[in-house]
Amino acid sequence: xxxxxxxxxxxxxxxxxxxxxxxxxxxxxxxxxxxxxxxxxxxxxxxxxxxxxxxxxxxxxxxxxxxxxxxxxxxxxxxxxxxxxxxxxxxxxxxxxxxxxxxxxxxxxxxxxxxxxxxxxxxxxxxxxxxxxxxxxxxxxxxxxxxxxxxxxxxxxxxxxxxxxxxxxxxxxxxxxxxxxxxxxxxxxxxxxxxxxxxxxxxxxxxxxxxxxxxxxxxxxxxxxxxxxxxxxxxxxxxxxxxxxxxxxxxxxxxxxxxxxxxxxxxxxxxxxxxxxxxxxxxxxxxxxxxxxxxxxxxxxxxxxxxxxxxxxxxxxxxxxxxxxxxxxxxxxxxxxxxxxxxxxxxxxxxxxxxxxxxxxxxxxxxxxxxxxxxxxxxxxxxxxxxxxxxxxxxxxxxxxxxxxxxxxxxxxxxxxxxxxxxxxxxx
Amino acid sequence: xxxxxxxxxxxxxxxxxxxxxxxxxxxxxxxxxxxxxxxxxxxxxxxxxxxxxxxxxxxxxxxxxxxxxxxxxxxxxxxxxxxxxxxxxxxxxxxxxxxxxxxxxxxxxxxxxxxxxxxxxxxxxxxxxxxxxxxxxxxxxxxxxxxxxxxxxxxxxxxxxxxxxxxxxxxxxxxxxxxxxxxxxxxxxxxxxxxxxxxxxxxxxxxxxxxxxxxxxxxxxxxxxxxxxxxxxxxxxxxxxxxxxxxxxxxxxxxxxxxxxxxxxxxxxxxxxxxxxxxxxxxxxxxxxxxxxxxxxxxxxxxxxxxxxxxxxxxxxxxxxxx
Ligand SMILES: [Zn+2]
Ligand SMILES: [Zn+2]
Numbered sequence: 001x002x003x004x005x006x007x008x009x010x011x012x013x014x015x016x017x018x019x020x021x022x023x024x025x026x027x028x029x030x031x032x033x034x035x036x037x038x039x040x041x042x043x044x045x046x047x048x049x050x051x052x053x054x055x056x057x058x059x060x061x062x063x064x065x066x067x068x069x070x071x072x073x074x075x076x077x078x079x080x081x082x083x084x085x086x087x088x089x090x091x092x093x094x095x096x097x098x099x100x101x102x103x104x105x106x107x108x109x110x111x112x113x114x115x116x117x118x119x120x121x122x123x124x125x126x127x128x129x130x131x132x133x134x135x136x137x138x139x140x141x142x143x144x145x146x147x148x149x150x151x152x153x154x155x156x157x158x159x160x161x162x163x164x165x166x167x168x169x170x171x172x173x174x175x176x177x178x179x180x181x182x183x184x185x186x187x188x189x190x191x192x193x194x195x196x197x198x199x200x201x202x203x204x205x206x207x208x209x210x211x212x213x214x215x216x217x218x219x220x221x222x223x224x225x226x227x228x229x230x231x232x233x234x235x236x237x238x239x240x241x242x243x244x245x246x247x248x249x250x251x252x253x254x255x256x257x258x259x260x261x262x263x264x265x266x267x268x269x270x271x272x273x274x275x276x277x278x279x280x281x282x283x284x285x286x287x288x289x290x291x292x293x294x295x296x297x298x299x300x301x302x303x304x305x306x307x308x309x310x311x312x313x314x315x316x317x318x319x320x321x322x323x324x325x326x327x328x329x330x331x332x333x334x335x336x337x338x339x340x341x342x343x344x345x346x347x348x349x350x351x352x353x354x355x356x357x358x359x360x361x362x363x364x365x366x367x368x369x370x371x372x373x374x375x376x377x378x379x380x381x382x383x384x385x386x387x388x389x390x391x392x393x394x395x396x397x398x399x400x401x402x403x404x405x406x407x408x409x410x411x412x413x414x415x416x417x418x419x420x421x422x423x424x425x426x427x428x
Numbered sequence: 429x430x431x432x433x434x435x436x437x438x439x440x441x442x443x444x445x446x447x448x449x450x451x452x453x454x455x456x457x458x459x460x461x462x463x464x465x466x467x468x469x470x471x472x473x474x475x476x477x478x479x480x481x482x483x484x485x486x487x488x489x490x491x492x493x494x495x496x497x498x499x500x501x502x503x504x505x506x507x508x509x510x511x512x513x514x515x516x517x518x519x520x521x522x523x524x525x526x527x528x529x530x531x532x533x534x535x536x537x538x539x540x541x542x543x544x545x546x547x548x549x550x551x552x553x554x555x556x557x558x559x560x561x562x563x564x565x566x567x568x569x570x571x572x573x574x575x576x577x578x579x580x581x582x583x584x585x586x587x588x589x590x591x592x593x594x595x596x597x598x599x600x601x602x603x604x605x606x607x608x609x610x611x612x613x614x615x616x617x618x619x620x621x622x623x624x625x626x627x628x629x630x631x632x633x634x635x636x637x638x639x640x641x642x643x644x645x646x647x648x649x650x651x652x653x654x655x656x657x658x659x660x661x662x663x664x665x666x667x668x669x670x671x672x673x674x675x676x677x678x679x680x681x682x683x684x685x686x687x688x689x690x691x692x693x694x695x696x697x698x699x700x701x702x703x704x705x706x707x708x709x710x711x712x713x714x715x716x717x718x719x720x721x722x723x724x725x726x727x728x729x730x731x732x733x734x735x736x737x738x739x740x741x742x743x744x745x746x747x748x749x750x751x
Contacts, residue, residue: 201626202443204543204565204603209627274544318522320542322563 002422004028004042010050010382014057015355016371025055027378030421035372046423048416050382056354057372058090058379058417060361063155063180063234063258063306064331066092066123068114069107070099075311075399077114077123080331083309083398084121085425087331088414090379091122091369092309096133097156103128103139105147112148120424121417122379124367126180129154129168135161138171145175150365153180155234158216160186165220169229178232178256178365183216183241184282193322195268195283203271205322210238210289213282217241221248221255232364233257235308237282239292246301256364258306259293261330261337262404266290270404276317276324277404280310294347297356304360307334311400329400333391335383337405339412343385350385378421387413435732438550438557441566442607450608454576456728456738457721459745463500464723473744474503474734477534482524483509483560484540489695490560490570493719494537497726503535521545525552535733538562556733564598570694571604572725575612577718578649581690586613591643593677594653594702595624595664601694605651606632619643620653620675623664640675644682649690652677655702668701678704688712695719 007025026034066080084092094111096102108125115123127144131137133154141152152172159165172179189212194200196207217233221244224231236257248255267287270278278284296302310327317324342348362370369379390409393401417425434452463469479498483491498505528536535556538546543563550557561567579585590609596602596618609616610633617635629636637643665671682689691713699705
């Protein structure tokens with residue numbers, strides 16, 4: 001039995017039950033016990049003063065890379081979970097492209113156990129679609145689900161075979177899990193280091209055209225139509241992809257999609273000067289793409305925001321642009337980047353932010369949380385919507401330091417994170 | 429390096445330079461041309477300076493041209509090339525930078541297969557860095573020697589019509605030429621198969637010709653790029669034969685031009701592919717003067733980056749020593 005937690009006087013914002021008003025929130029025995037003005041105060045309660053802060057269901061990141069097993073020097077499940085909590089995430093889904101690949105129940109169990117031991121954010125494993133992510137034979141979805149996997153993905157690489165993708169979507173229906181799709185037509189993207197366009201032409205870097213993403217997006221939307229499986233399109237980056245997702249949703253196809261904070265805030269111009277912290281896959285696109293993605297988050301065409309948190313060792317990024325690895329860390333800056341690029345300019349309100357970062361991921365991935373209804377898990381994020389802070393990667397709890405936001409001043413910051421009724425993070 | 433250095437610390441490309449800075453280099457190269465005509469081809473301008481020629485990628489021509497330029501200015505030079513050096517043993521660029529910094533050298537000339545490598549190095553060491561070609565990005569001294577050659581012939585750059593022919597997509601020479609020519613007021617076109625052009629080339633302020641005949645009719649000068657033969661196996665073009673048939677610069681095609689068209693080529697040439705021998709060796713070819721000018725512009729760049737004052741280039745030539 002842990003001590004009850006009482007969050008007092010915050011603006012409780014929970015779109016799952018149309019709640020928006022100042023109230024106290026009482027968390028007892030790992031569940032939400034009461035919300036209201038006069039809910040009493042257990043003698044032994046740990047009290048958190050939330051005046052001026054937003055109290056929301058805990059954020060859920062359905063897409064991050066925690067690098068364990070294989071690269072514990074870069075991130076461990078424990079360090080990743082602590083970074084998640086610091087970013088306001090009460091749960092994260094770990095991609096399986098580790099070494100070895102998470103493609104069997106034992107490996108899934110390892111991630112579950114490491115997550116529990118970390119005692120920070122909840123960690124849900126995602127299993128591989130194919131054995132070894134080699135794109136040949138289906139991995140054991142059923143056994144992986146029994147061991148705790150909540151979805152399947154070969155993220156890091158595309159599923160090249162349309163037939164394998166078809167089978168994955170059909171087979172995944174058996175277990176009602178999403179197939180998470182890394183949309184990249186490999187022959188078009190081969191050797192590409194950034195968005196294809198005027199900047200790549202000037203910098204002399206091989207570009208990746210929008211169509212590399214869109215060809216796979218439409219292929220797999222069509223396969224979802226064929227199979228009635230749930231395809232979840234990861235890290236969407238182009239205007240064209242948004243149009244294709246809208247096309248699929250209009251026809252009732254079971255397609256959902258995510259966007260990463262960096263694709264909502266930065267453009268290909270961040271690559272000028274060959275800054276490897278602006279190198280990611282899919283690449284940063286144009287201002288028009290960014291604008292379209294923002295609107296798509298607003299209107300729900302894009303269902304949720306996910307980080308694609310991808311830590312790399314400093315030395316690996318400290319090299320020639322075309323040879324540097326893709327990806328940036330994102331857990332500790334996600335909230336602020338979304339506030340700055342979507343809420344501050346008026347594209348969305350905080351209720352929509354909470355929906356896209358908490359309610360929607362819980363609902364679409366069938367995860368606990370995403371709501372503060374009485375009786376639901378006591379996973380809560382308390383954040384200051386207006387607090388300005390300057391990003392100092394040296395202070396990250398993630399082992400990764402690779403961020404293009406270093407030195408930038410952002411708006412909005414996590415103050416306190418509660419998982420299963422326990423305070424796992426407090427900003428000091 | 430003094431704050432008044434007219435080019436700044438490094439020469440990374442022609443894109444960051446102004447038209448005035450480019451003209452300054454060309455003007456400074458003029459007096460240096462004459463040194464190469466002398467019996468004793470050496471002045472003491474850079475005596476005591478150490479220059480490292482760091483070639484991660486083979487380029488005998490460019491390396492020799494830089495070496496001549498350095499030696500004629502009396503610099504001490506060290507060549508590090510990728511064969512048999514720590515570079516080929518997997519030493520990273522950042523390690524190389526740290527080692528160079530520790531050895532307190534004055535200038536680094538770097539050739540590297542990755543775009544941005546020269547900028548990467550320049551940001552990490554105090555020495556002056558000269559980009560001798562980085563990936564598909566820029567090759568500024570080649571652009572400068574092309575400009576000097578055009579200026580020698582036409583006595584001006586402004587208003588000239590220059591068409592860059594061939595594999596613009598992969599060419600650092602093309603990018604440096606486009607920037608340099610446009611900054612000095614020339615009209616620039618490109619000609620070649622669309623599969624060897626950046627998609628966004630139209631946004632770079634150049635005309636695009638798909639037919640070599642149109643390019644020849646339009647241009648005062650053609651700068652014919654070397655076709656890397658592996659582009660064929662990589663599937664960018666169907667065959668060398670077809671390339672020569674459709675895009676090759678031949679005497680027959682030039683004879684139909686309304687005016688004499690000057691022929692440049694950065695070398696080494698694939699005779700019978702992008703250029704025919706009777707064009708390469710013909711009366712309008714300035715391919716050999718390009719090589720001569722290469723040494724002069726490299727001397728000018730070394731001189732200016734080391735703090736040499738442009739107005740003293742003439743006296744530097746006369747043997748007045750280091751500035
Ligand atoms: Zn991916
Ligand atoms: Zn990913």
